[in-house]
Amino acid sequence: MLPLTTPTQHESPLLHFPNRNTPKPTGWTLGEWLLLLPVGTAALFFHYGHEWLSDLSSPLRLSAILGWLLLVIILSAFAVLRHAEHLAERLGEPLGTVILTLSVTGIEVMMITAFMYTDNGNASLARDAMFAVVMIVLNGMVGLSLLLGGLRYHEQTYNLQGANAFLAVIVPLAVLGLVLPSYTISSPGPTFSPHQSTFLIVMSLGLYGVFLAIQNLRHRDYFVAPRSQSKRKMALLHQTEQAPKTPVWRHTLLLMAYLLPLVILSEHVATPIDYTLRLWKAPHALGGVLVAGLVLAPESLGAVRAALANQLQRSVNILLGSVLASISLTIPAVLAIGFFTESTIILGIDTVDTILLVLTFVVSMLTFAVRRTNVLLGAVHLLLFLAYLMLIFEK
Known part of the structure; x- marks a missing residue:
């Protein structure tokens, strides 16, 4: 009896997707009718939101509104x-990934701003959200990706220079933005003085600008797959070249159309979430986790x-890229909002979180010090993520 054929451990799952040459519809597909949901919801809450959110004492009403908005x-x-x-x-790597991370960072800034200026306000939400992004991504999602990829393929490869370039910018910006404010004495508490805030804004935006130039122009090859892996993927993707493709401008317009209603929805979802956290007497840091998770x-x-x-x-x-964009763009945006509204922005994390942040960076440097990853590295990152979740509730 002949043995059943199975894919090898290094074979891409793209080989097993059926009918990849089938042309895809280029017209207004059924999926785009989903746009009516956020647009309609945003319109309703723009007109009736303050009335609906004025009294959330009823658990049924609170659950219905919160569930609707979150969905x-x-x-x-x-x-x-x-x-x-x-x-x-359509645009290729790494430019396509930059568009994705900038879109997500835009949503993050909108939600943080909305939460900061709900009823009681939350001067530390930006700090909690950015720290949550670092912990969720560098520990939770990196760990899960490495673990699942390692289980399926045993070992996976990537471009070491690109990962090191990311970390070379993430580490100093995170330390300056999240750790240093706790030790400066120019302003009370874990905050920056106006001059220090201005310097951090300029430096964050400047470094991110230099990084984008490196990523998309001068050293673009750092952020693409190793040569042998790229050749294999190009051979696989060549099968789909005959399929009709939607114009770039249409995807750009639809992406913006989905982002715009989130400005209104972020403002209104902050109220029931803030009310729920205060009702349950949950830790303040949990608000940052919810924003980052969303x-x-x-x-x-x-x-x-x-x-x-x-x-x-x-x-x-x-x-x-999401961690870098979150730190280098969210901090300047929040500090600028603080300037215009004359609000205090708390950035510095406490000693326990500082130790966890440093440990995360050390493990990340060890993980991205070799070109091949495996399940062990993923398990270590997931363990650090679980430690972060535990320390939210009990330090």
């Missing part, structure tokens, strides 16, 4: 991911899917 926001975020991935396919859900799914398809380079670009 629409998550669906919109996944739609943004879908169109960003189409743009990534905006990172589609991006994280895309990274895990890429790892399962043996495209670890794309997974690394998405995950490390």
Whole structure:
């Protein structure tokens, strides 16, 4: 009896997708009717939101409103991911991943701003959200991607220079933005003085600008898959070249169309979430975790899917790119808002979180010090993520 044929451990799962040459519809597909949901919800809450959110004492009303808003926001975020991935396919790496991370960071800034200026306000939410992004991505999602990819392929490869370039910018910006404010004496508490805040804004935007130039122009090859892996993927993707493709401008317009309603929805979802956290007497840091989890859900799914398809380079670009964009763009945006509104922005994390942040960076440097990854590295990162979750509730 002949043995059943099975894919080898290094064979891409793309080989087993049926009918990949089937032309895809280019017209207004059924999936785009989903746009009516966020637009309609945003319109309703724009007119009636303050009335509906004025009294949330009823558990049924609170659950219904919160569930409705969260569902629409998550669906919109996944739609943004879908169109960003189409743009990534058309524009190529790493530009496609940059579009995705900038879109997600825009959602994050909108939600943080909305939460900061709900009823009681939350001066430390930006800090909690950015720290949550670092912990969720560098520990939770990197660990899950490496673990699942290692289980399927034993070992996976990526471009070492690209990962090191990400970390070379992430580490100093995170330390300056999240750790240093706790030790400065120019302003009270874990905050920066106006001059220090201005310097951090300029430096963060400047470094990110230099990084984008390196990533997309001067050293673009650092952020694409190793040569042998790229050749194999090009051979596989050549099968789909005859399929009709939607124009880039259409995906760009639809991506923006899904993002715009989130401005209104972010403002209104902050009220029931803030009310729920105060009702349950939950830790303040949990608000940052919820914000980070909401905006990172589609991006994280895309990274895990890429790892399962043996495209670890794309997974690394998405995950490390989201951390870099969050730190280098969210901090300047929040500090600028603080200037205009004359609000205090708390950035410094406490001693326990500082130790966890340093440990995360050390483990990340060890993980991305070799070109091949395995399940052990993924398990270590997941362990650190579980430690982070535990320390939220009990330090």
